[in-house]
Amino acid sequence: MTCLPKNPSAKKLGLVIDLDICVGCHACAVNCKEWNAAGQMAPLTDIDPYGAEPDGVWFNRIHTFEAVDSESGISRTVHFPKSCLHCEDAPCVTVCPTGASYKREEDGIVLVNTDICIGCKLCSWACPYGAREYDEDEGVMKKCTLCIDKIYNENLPQESRVPACVSTCPSGARSFGDLGDPKSDVSKLVAARKGYDLMPEQATKPVNKYLPPRPKRVGNATAPRLLEHKDDSSDGAGLLARWVDRILTA
């Protein structure tokens, strides 16, 4: 059923991506591919993987942008991971003619039922964020599942029940949680850091939020002194050391 849920639960599972921390290592994309190539959406077909023009299904892409302030000339380099935002008003869901595309009532995750998808690609046209991927080999659309087969997997230890991109991030730039609950850690993080929506003018109400880079230090931008304990005096040293110090200083 491709109407959006009439009575969505308050639960909105999603990601918070901290652009201040991301180092652009692509580990999230790689671990996403690794997990999902064997998960709910498997396989994630690659076409010509070792050839001159490799192509394939990936749910996570890391762009690197530069923002330059025209007045000050100060530039920022920002690594920018992008995956499905599991929008509240997901346009990819309502355009689907078959009912293959749907938004889960219980947690808001947007999924594709690849058993009934006809591969018309209209959902990929409707998504402003490029979250939909076409599997040429299978003739159906695929997308990020928020690792639904990992986050609810009772065979895994509790700390592993987060999306693959989150568990693998070496810098801790990705957080996972319930963005519908204002008391959750992710919601507090978004509130504290002024998390924002991508392309709000598209009115898709993304669940995933992005945290902006922290302000750059301007002016006397020397590195902080780390050697606060620099040894100038012999106060507090042992008796022998103080005696040697006095002789050599004299």
Next chain:
Amino acid sequence: MHPAKSVIFFTTATGAGYGLLFWLGVLAHRGLIKADFKFGLVVFAIAFALVIAGLLASTLHLGRPSRAWRALSQWRSSWLSREGVLAILTFIPTGLFALAWVILGDNTGIFAWIGLIGAVFSLVTVYTTSMIYRSLKAIPAWATGWTSPGYLLMSLTSGGLLISFMAAIGGYWPAVDWLVLPILFFLACGFVIKLSYWSIIDRPMASSAETATGLGEFGKVRLIESPHDQPNYLLKEMGFKIARKHSKKLRRIALICGFLLPFVLIIGQWQLPSLAVYFLGVAVVVTMAGLIVERWLFFAEAKHVVTLYYDT
């Protein structure tokens, strides 16, 4: 957007086919064409061939054509689904109308009314086709108020020129004469609507690399490292760039062939009835050529907002 041949053929062929069915219904209702067997057989064969070939072309571009029937289920939310349902429903009145015309030799009374219902259904189907594109906010060029009027008018003009040409061959001169004014009117409207459409899509989009990344507060945003060094599905499907290079010339060709030349040729055949068949034959050919260019531009010029993440 990538201008797929199957989708260009689908929209232009079904547009012309439904336009033809619309005018057949109207002409029968006004009693301007009698239910001649040979004439009916040829025009309905052409109309249904255009519609069915177009619809089949649209299913052939699917990843899983054998599952196409599933597309009829989500008419509550999806314009693509509505289009499929309407296309099938339209076969009922137009099919009955065609059978009555060809087999019973009757297109008057109740059958004329069925023809008129078929005419309405034909236009509604064209409208649903246009709404598939109109409803996509992520492609701002399509999400304008001019998209649907454009599709409807071009269906009316291409179908109208086809029926005029065939009515001229069949010797139904009152029908040919009656069609002159509405076709001229719709050609003029189509011309104005395409100009308005292009002036709207030439304006900058509301979305930008700054809103797409949310980094606008730090300054002008540009991509310095792509996520992948080969084009992926997104870039192949949405990142089409050739059109913008030739768009001025192609727009001129679309306007001249799609609207201006047929306008002149219609007036020409009106003034020189002895040459009407030739004038109308040429008009049909140039119009279809013009509309194919127009439709190619409709896809190729439309920029998807996802390309903002790729600096294309």
